[in-house]
Amino acid sequence: MTEVIIVRDEDEAGGIYARCVGDLIARRPDCVLGLATGSSPLAAYRALAALVRERGLDVSRVRGFALDEYVGLDPGHPQSYRSTIDRTVVRPLGLDPALVHVPDGDPAGVRDAGRRYDEAIGRAGGVDVQILGVGTDGHIGFNEPGSSLGSGTRLKTLAERTRIDNARFFDGDVDRVPTHCITQGIGTILRARHLVLLAFGEGKAEAVAESVEGGVSSFCPASALQLHPHATVIVDEAAASRLRNRDYYRYAYAHKPAWQGI
Ligand code: F6R
Numbered sequence: 001m002t003e004v005i006i007v008r009d010e011d012e013a014g015g016i017y018a019r020c021v022g023d024l025i026a027r028r029p030d031c032v033l034g035l036a037t038g039s040s041p042l043a044a045y046r047a048l049a050a051l052v053r054e055r056g057l058d059v060s061r062v063r064g065f066a067l068d069e070y071v072g073l074d075p076g077h078p079q080s081y082r083s084t085i086d087r088t089v090v091r092p093l094g095l096d097p098a099l100v101h102v103p104d105g106d107p108a109g110v111r112d113a114g115r116r117y118d119e120a121i122g123r124a125g126g127v128d129v130q131i132l133g134v135g136t137d138g139h140i141g142f143n144e145p146g147s148s149l150g151s152g153t154r155l156k157t158l159a160e161r162t163r164i165d166n167a168r169f170f171d172g173d174v175d176r177v178p179t180h181c182i183t184q185g186i187g188t189i190l191r192a193r194h195l196v197l198l199a200f201g202e203g204k205a206e207a208v209a210e211s212v213e214g215g216v217s218s219f220c221p222a223s224a225l226q227l228h229p230h231a232t233v234i235v236d237e238a239a240a241s242r243l244r245n246r247d248y249y250r251y252a253y254a255h256k257p258a259w260q261g262i
Pocket of ligand 1: 140141
């Protein structure tokens with residue numbers, strides 16, 4: 001079963017993620033983190049950066065792979081996912097930038113970039129913990145509805161809904177949001193050893209309910225989490241509001257032995 005944890009707010013969710021990843025770094029200083037951009041993981045990255053400082057963790061060998069990148073946006077553009085990951089993860093945590101990878105969104109190499117990226121993840125030994133957000137249409141990474149559940153990293157066309165949702169990062173101008181991206185596939189994401197999906201706010205309630213309690217379908221890419229042996233979904237009350245089984249999720253988490261972690 002996908003574990004669902006209902007929290008008060010993003011900070012509580014961030015603390016849960018930070019403890020999980022902090023323990024992983026302490027156990028395995030060269031672990032591999034799967035990284036997402038967008039709003040959902042920001043509190044989690046802040047909590048992890050604080051915990052790294054507090055516990056004096058050595059992060060010099062931690063490796064990272066981002067989920068996706070816009071195609072045709074200069075890597076130095078403030079909204080490129082390369083820049084976003086540098087700003088929100090690499091610098092606050094003090095990671096070695098050479099060990100943190102983002103798919104190559106250069107249109108010239110895009111035909112081959114996906115295969116090369118999946119090979120690089122494979123050579124690193126796979127992702128240990130993959131953090132995920134979910135789109136209002138149920139996308140994970142930039143796998144829009146209809147994406148193959150077995151897909152590898154590849155070029156995708158962004159849905160109009162996603163471009164509208166992301167216009168807020170481009171001064172509200174949807175025409176400036178690129179039309180294409182390169183994204184880890186659903187098959188790639190499912191190979192990570194632990195998936196942690198974060199979702200907050202009423203706007204995500206339907207996508208969360210579809211993903212966790214709906215049928216597994218390429219029309220809701222996040223429903224692929226149901227196929228994963230170790231998936232954790234952390235949501236606030238608003239995002240949990242359409243889950244039919246939410247009393248059970250609360251009960252199960254309240255009675256979970258602390259040693260199990262997430
Ligand atoms: C970002 C990504 C996307 C976002 C999703 C939710 O790398 O892959 O799937 O996680 O669009 O975005 P936010 O968190 O901004 O609501």
